[in-house]
Amino acid sequence: MAGSSVPDQQPAVTGWVPTRALGRAVLLTGLLLVAGVVLGRIDLIVLAAPFALGTAYALRRRPAALPQVWVGGADDHLVEGGEMAGAVTVGNPDAVDYDVAVVRARVSPWLRVERAGIAGGSLAAERMADRPFVTSVPAAEAVDLELSGTALRWGRHPIGPAGARVAAAGGLLVSRAVIAEPVRVPVYPRTEPFEAVEAMPRAAGLVGAHHSRRPGEGGELAGVRIFAPGDRLRRIDWRVSLRARQLHVAATLSDRDAEVVVLLDVLAEAGRSGGVSGAASVLDTTVRAAAAIAEHYLHRGDRVSMLEYGPAARRLRPATGRRQYLTVLEWLLDVRVESSGSHEPYDQVFGPQLLAADALVVVLTPLLDERSAQMLARLARSGRFVVAVDTLPADLSPPKDRGWAEVAYRLWRLDRDTMVAQLREHGVPVVRWAGAGSLDQVLRDVARLATAPRVGAR
Known part of the structure; x- marks a missing residue:
């Protein structure tokens, strides 16, 4: 468990x-x-x-000990839409049988219980996990209330609290209610299909899968040059050497890794989450997109870090490999939207210890707060390579409970479109998250701008 x-x-x-x-x-x-x-x-x-x-x-044999209750969930790597399994165990530590045991447990609404019942008995109907279950518990044994169903949404969802009351001595004695604390089952976000071009704005690590502009050991041919002390013999180009009557070697570009910073804007939430098969809120899109982007770049050997833009300013240090991907998933489970004052400072995001100068910064933001646009503009002015991913639901509908709500919603939409246009004028590409291929064209444009010569001011 x-x-x-x-x-x-x-x-x-x-x-x-x-x-x-x-x-x-x-x-x-x-x-x-x-x-x-x-x-x-x-x-x-x-x-x-x-x-x-x-x-x-x-009453010849009275019970001396209270029942014991445990709540547990399966140890499997549970992903949205996967099969959920849990159990509430009632143990009898006494030498007297419990004639009747009444067990009841609460389950998070994001864990849809489809089958529930005492182990070895019949299973109850769908969504009946919170009703009482009755069984008997022999002496020195335990009985399980098994719960199974589907995990509907990412997060840490509780199974429990669970309680049990038992009757013994032919129903003449009853125990007090024994309550077990809930156990939170981690449900990881479902990784949406995502692919991106291999071009990176600037690769800064020592090894990796991206071709840099710096000569070194790699697989990308950069040209042919005269042999120099220290060159490997296997690099000699014999065809050119015989023609020029002088040893020449093939020069290559080094393969280098890149650092990708996924910045999550958690200043505001919009939309209503419908679970894995329903509508997605801003937070749903943000977390699932962050998991997909991290999985893609970590699989390619790049360094990935996570950063929250909000009052908590949580940070996950950059690293590579499978362990970092599992750490990213655990980190994303604690993403929350936190409200704060309008003058809350967020300057800690722009520190050099958090955002390297050569890093590709992917900002997942709904652009619902003016501070988000200001943050993107500051990142662009600092010379970093920034890509803004719009996480606002496309089917967000205006409220219809008031007469002027729809008009106000249309005005807000126009103001937001103006904000997006201004960001693009400042050199911040803004694209909507759409799964595979969402960032292909944007990354090509950013990589082309990075390789272009820069004109210095006189």
Whole structure:
């Protein structure tokens, strides 16, 4: 199980209470005995004997320990739309059987429970996980309430809290409710198909898959030059050497990696999330696009880092490899939209220790806040290679509860379009996220601008 929670047990004196059945049995037995003695009727005493003997026989072995409850989820790498599995376990640490155990658990609405039931028994209908389940628990054993279904949305979704109450001694004693804390099941964002061109604005690492403009060991031919001390013999071009009567070697361009910074704008949220198969909100598009971009560049051997543009300003350091991809997925699960004051400073994003001068900065933003546009303009003026990805839902509809809402929405749309046009005039390409090929043309243009000669001011 991914996690479990065991409640603290209290002494048995306060943990078990008599039921109404025990009270009725004691009351009826006492009334019959008193009536038989007062009236001198033996038949009433004989009639009370079965109730007294039955109650004494049921209470001959009283439970001494409270039940134990665990909540757990599967350890599998769960992705949006995948099969979810969880369990609520009720354990009996006592030497006395529990005649009846009532188990109930809450589950996040983003974990759609399609089948729920006691292990080994019949499964309940869809979306019935929050109803009580009744079973018996033998001594020194445990019973599982199994939950299975579909994970609808990324995030850390709770299974629980879960509670159980048990009855023992023939239903004459009942325990207090034992509650287990919820366990949060990580659901990773589904990676949308994404491909990008191999051209990078500027590769700055030592090794990698991108061709740089710097001579070195690589697979891209840069030309032929005269042999120099230190050149490898296998680089000799014998055809040119025989023709020129002097040793010549083939020069190549070094293969270098690039650093990609994915900057997530978490200043505002828009749209309503419908899960993996429904409509996507701004946060859904942002997280899924960030996972796809990170997977693509990490697979190519580049260094990828994550950065939030918001009050928390969380940061994930650049690294490469499979471990970094798993770290990125864990980091994305904690992305939240945080509201803040209009004068909150966000200058920490522009520090050189966070954004390298040679890095490609991919900004995922809905452009709902003026500070987002100002941030993009400042990044462009600093000389960094910036690509803005528009994450605002295309089907965002205006509110219809007020008379002027639609007009205000149209004016806001025009103002936002003007903001996008101004960003493009300042050299910030703005493209809408559309999965595979979303950034191809933009990256080609950025790479072409990076290789063009720069004119210095006199």
